[in-house]
Amino acid sequence: MCERNSKDYMKISHDDQTVKDISNLGEFGLITRIASASKPGIGVITGIGDDAAVTDVSPGMQLLTSTDMLLENVHFRRSWHDPYRLGRKSLAVSISDIAAMGGIPRWALMSLGIPADLSLEFIDEFTRGFLAMASEHGVALIGGDTCSSRGGLIISVTIMGEQYPQLVVRRSGAQPGDDIWVTGTLGDAAMGLRLLEQLPLHEGEGWGEGGSILISRLLDPSPRTAAAFALAETGMITAMIDISDGLLADFGHIAEQSAVGGTINLDAVPLSAGFRAASSYISEFPYNLAISGGEDYELCFTSPPSRREKIALLMKKCGIEATPVGIVTTSPEVCTRAADGTRCNQKNQGFNHFTR
Numbered sequence: 001m002c003e004r005n006s007k008d009y010m011k012i013s014h015d016d017q018t019v020k021d022i023s024n025l026g027e028f029g030l031i032t033r034i035a036s037a038s039k040p041g042i043g044v045i046t047g048i049g050d051d052a053a054v055t056d057v058s059p060g061m062q063l064l065t066s067t068d069m070l071l072e073n074v075h076f077r078r079s080w081h082d083p084y085r086l087g088r089k090s091l092a093v094s095i096s097d098i099a100a101m102g103g104i105p106r107w108a109l110m111s112l113g114i115p116a117d118l119s120l121e122f123i124d125e126f127t128r129g130f131l132a133m134a135s136e137h138g139v140a141l142i143g144g145d146t147c148s149s150r151g152g153l154i155i156s157v158t159i160m161g162e163q164y165p166q167l168v169v170r171r172s173g174a175q176p177g178d179d180i181w182v183t184g185t186l187g188d189a190a191m192g193l194r195l196l197e198q199l200p201l202h203e204g205e206g207w208g209e210g211g212s213i214l215i216s217r218l219l220d221p222s223p224r225t226a227a228a229f230a231l232a233e234t235g236m237i238t239a240m241i242d243i244s245d246g247l248l249a250d251f252g253h254i255a256e257q258s259a260v261g262g263t264i265n266l267d268a269v270p271l272s273a274g275f276r277a278a279s280s281y282i283s284e285f286p287y288n289l290a291i292s293g294g295e296d297y298e299l300c301f302t303s304p305p306s307r308r309e310k311i312a313l314l315m316k317k318c319g320i321e322a323t324p325v326g327i328v329t330t331s332p333e334v335c336t337r338a339a340d341g342t343r344c345n346q347k348n349q350g351f352n353h354f355t356r
């Protein structure tokens with residue numbers, strides 16, 4: 001079922017007025033339905049409908065490629081995640097990876113493993129969300145695949161972007177003495193997840209506006225494309241990563257690849273009003289959630305202290321808050337420092353899929 005070529009999709013007539021479910025529509029009908037909803041994009045010579053898509057990278061630029069999987073009951077639950085926002089998030093996490101390299105997101109491939117109980121309406125809403133996120137960030141859907149899944153829903157997205165070689169920002173350039181910066185506020189998505197997990201305990205109480213914002217940060221993250229691109233373009237930053245697994249883990253990747261360490265000042269970590277208000281619902285130390293919780297899709301980057309004012313100004317122009325939260329050190333450890341000066345070695349903390 002999966003090995004058919006995309007050229008076959010276009011042989012299917014697209015008269016779906018009477019189609020009520022996916023089995024009735026068939027694989028090629030489904031692909032045609034998704035393809036007909038997508039729009040042409042920059043650099044797309046041949047989109048969905050041939051054996052492979054053909055794209056034109058802008059003169060002088062290099063191609064950036066990244067892929068992500070979202071698995072039901074590992075990354076999302078259908079009972080929590082409405083299909084529209086799931087579609088948005090499926091692409092947002094990939095866009096965030098291209099942004100974290102300073103790249104311009106351009107083209108996406110979307111593959112789905114679809115369980116038998118999934119409705120056509122779910123796929124339609126999912127696609128609508130995916131394509132809305134694509135349109136907001138100038139991304140074109142140029143291909144993909146659909147298979148049946150005997151487990152849960154499987155979503156795999158590959159994204160390609162482009163950038164001039166001198167503007168690509170890697171994880172490996174952080175220097176001792178650099179500031180460690182983060183955009184936005186941290187821990188909101190993790191707190192949103194805690195609220196959803198504890199929902200049965202607080203049935204009927206409602207989370208208020210603050211709670212809804214936290215849950216929305218989890219279910220519908222916004223990739224920081226404009227801020228990342230602006231930072232890359234100025235050449236003021238030495239390393240960058242998006243915060244998908246928590247600041248500690250993700251700065252840990254910068255530290256490892258740059259052969260440095262870092263100290264993060266806990267009282268400098270930016271927390272939202274909603275996060276502070278919801279902290280009373282959880283038993284753990286809220287800063288642990290803010291630096292280890294993940295899924296915020298904010299940016300963490302490093303830059304010499306001499307650029308501090310310029311960076312703050314640049315981020316403000318992008319409509320985003322950015323905060324220096326620590327300093328890059330020569331020691332290979334990543335530590336946190338509490339307000340009372342207590343230091344704690346935090347190496348190997350953060351989310352890891354293969355930790356049991």
Ligand SMILES: [Mg+2]
Pocket residue numbers: 096097100241242244
């Ligand atoms: Mg990433």
